[in-house]
Amino acid sequence: MSSLLRRRKALLSIYSRSNGYTNESKPRGLTSAPPIEVGFTESAGRGVFATRRIGAGELIHTDKPILSHPSLSSIDSVCYFCLKNVASNVPFCSDECRQQSKIFYDTEKQADWSHFHEYCRTQGLKYPLLVKRLACTIISGAATPETLDILQPATLSSEMILLVSTSG
Structure with a gap:
């Protein structure tokens, strides 16, 4: 195959x-x-x-997100799990969200992410907080490392292979 x-x-x-x-x-x-x-x-x-013609306003898909993370600009005004608006500096909107987030939240809090945030800022990376959340979910055992396979491109260009091999 x-x-x-x-x-x-x-x-x-x-x-x-x-x-x-x-x-x-x-x-x-x-x-x-x-x-x-x-x-x-x-x-x-x-x-x-x-896969077929889609009409205007037609619902095409709905599901619970596999992964979400508030942006740094909204981190103090939305739920850390479901991203609903919350009172200032309240991390979760409900006990359910607090429980659901325990999977990765405890792991996130054990590390100093300042170097990671700085690296992502200087490299202009678009979604570093989602990557951090995914890594913590895998480290905590809530997801398997194979979860990362979906992030890999179908093929790597020779330029990308060179970049990956020289950046390590």
């Missing part, structure tokens, strides 16, 4: 496992599997593509 096909099957199996809705709890307007699929293109890499 080709690497591309294995990745596509892995992505689709992640989707099928991630949707926690029963027929009774499925959001109104979501009638079946979403009309989208993850695919790859030679020019742009991984993307989400429509």
